[in-house]
Amino acid sequence: MAWIIGRTIGRGSSFTVSLAMYSQSGEVLAVKSVELSRSEFLQREQRILSLLKCPRIVAYLGSDVTNENGQLVYNLFMEYVSGGTLTDAIRQQGGRLDESAIRSHTQAILQGLDYMHSRGLVHCDIKGRNVLVGQNGTKISDLGCSRWVGEQPPAMPIAGTPVFMAPEVARGDEQSFPADVWALGCTVIEMATGRPPWLDVADPVSALHRIAFSSDLPDFPRFLSEEAKDFLGKCLRRDPTERWTVHELLKHPFLEEDCLEQLNLKRIQSSISATSPMSILDQGIWESLEESETEKEEATPLHMPNQLELVSSSNSPAERIRRLIECTPSSSSPTPRLPDWTWDEDWVTVRRKNHAEHVVCVGHDQTCMSPTDQYAETNRSSYTHLIRDEEEELELLGRSSTTVHYSVNSSNFNSSSQRLVYIL
Structure with a gap:
């Protein structure tokens, strides 16, 4: 089918990504293009994508070879995802995503990985730049480094991005399903911080050595909820046999449907621990009662809430409420009472x-x-x-x-x- 190429919207290590449109139908698509002599990985991605059909994986639309200025170019056609990469989305949101967005993207990536793993396929390079975000949801892309489980070195060399590699991959031992789980944990850190893990390493070689032979783990963002930290703990275990599978992770409490509501409830409960949602009077009564119990042991003066201390007018509503809250101690009891x-x-x-x-x-x-x-x-x-x-x-x-x-x-x-x- 005839097609028209448009502007360039992205670049990989050896290829460019451009907008394109089918001349007859007007359908918009994305085209990955590279010189035919350097198209080994792109042709490999074409063979893998042609076997897959999952809403969480970018769709394959076809391929062809064109002659451009006397040079043969291999083109891989895929669905166009308008939102760009997950890394772009993080940058557009001010450098990091909130936990509800992290949860949504993580769940979508896991669903795509679950589909791939069920067919014996390892992605091998999960990271923010290899995940696309659009109106139809989050989708895994860039399967050029993917391998079937039986394809181990030397049949298929180890590939991927150093700072996202699992320890066993960095050592050259194997690259299987657990490696995708480790990379997913690193991607969660990227979503939460806007940066990849292992920022304190000077270069990729140093990163690989530290990942492979130390006992270190990437730092978990402190501001994440306990559920999110526990999820990361299940992904980032140095021993691949101890990592949870993608199928198990899909059932983790962090990804449960009501997890967001539970997190919001916890935030609300935390925010009202110092301020009553009902009224200043309600707050004053309970604070006075609690402090009175303490004073029975420590014999310290009764402390008024800060909100009422700030009132300057003795005839204001807050001041009249203050008079109602307090009561001077009687001669028989030195402790203030209500x-x-x-x-x-x-x-x-x-x-x-x-x-x-x-x-x-x-x-x-x-x-x-x-x-x-x-x-x-x-x-x-x-x-x-x-x-x-x-x-x-x-x-x-x-x-x-x-x-x-x-x-x-x-x-x-x-x-x-x-x-x-x-x-x-």
Whole structure:
């Protein structure tokens, strides 16, 4: 079928990748091209791709040989994946992917590897640049280094990218299914950090020597969840017989359908450990209760929540809430306590003619205030100024008390003794 080549969209070690379009149908595709004399790996990839059909592996569309400026060129046609490589996607996301994206890409790669391994095929070069990302999902590509399980050296030389190689591969022992699992673990690190593993090595030869003969493992990103770290631990085991298979890894908790929801729940629970989701009052009550228990052992002063300490106005809603939260210790108990809100006698209804109802809370050992309607109306101003003066005095003293004490001498009140009132 006739086709038209377009712009170059990528390059490999020996080939170029270009956009192309079938002249008759207008279908867009990708074309890998290399000189025919250097096309051994590309022709090998063509033979392998022609035997595979999996949505997690880039699709094979055909091949041909063209003459360009007197030079024969081998062309391999594949489906076009618009998003580019996984390495490109990492760069576009600011240098690293969040854990939900890592989980999604990892699952797709494992599904492709599971298909390949079930057919006796080892990819041999899993890494970010050999994974494509598009509207139809994540797909494995670049199978030029792939080998069948029976193809061991010298029939098929060891191939791949040094920093992604497994220890047994770096030693030249074998390159089988466990090698793909190790490379997948390295790719997870690449997705999480934006960089390949073993950054502290100077060159590929040093990397191969360290991978092959030391007892070191690549560093696990600290910010990953425990599930993700455990998944990496199953991939990056130096002994290939101890590594999990791709089929086992597909069942790992990190890739479970509800894993993301569980991670989000853990983050929410962690974020509310210091701040109540309901209200400042709710937070203050629980913090005060917890601190009161501690104070019974350590006899330290009660500490108010930071949010309430920042309030500067003694007449603000937060300050009034603060007064409700705290209660000064009694003479019999040096430990601060909370008011008993269930005590019905604490609440006294005060009514005035043709006015709305008002409620005042009085301490257990105090006499209820019940001014007459006429006296309350004529003396409202002096009463208000008296309370305000007391509050300002408390403000100057650093709010050492959360209640207002005052004395009233009048025949209209039941007694002239000191009253304890919570101003609501």
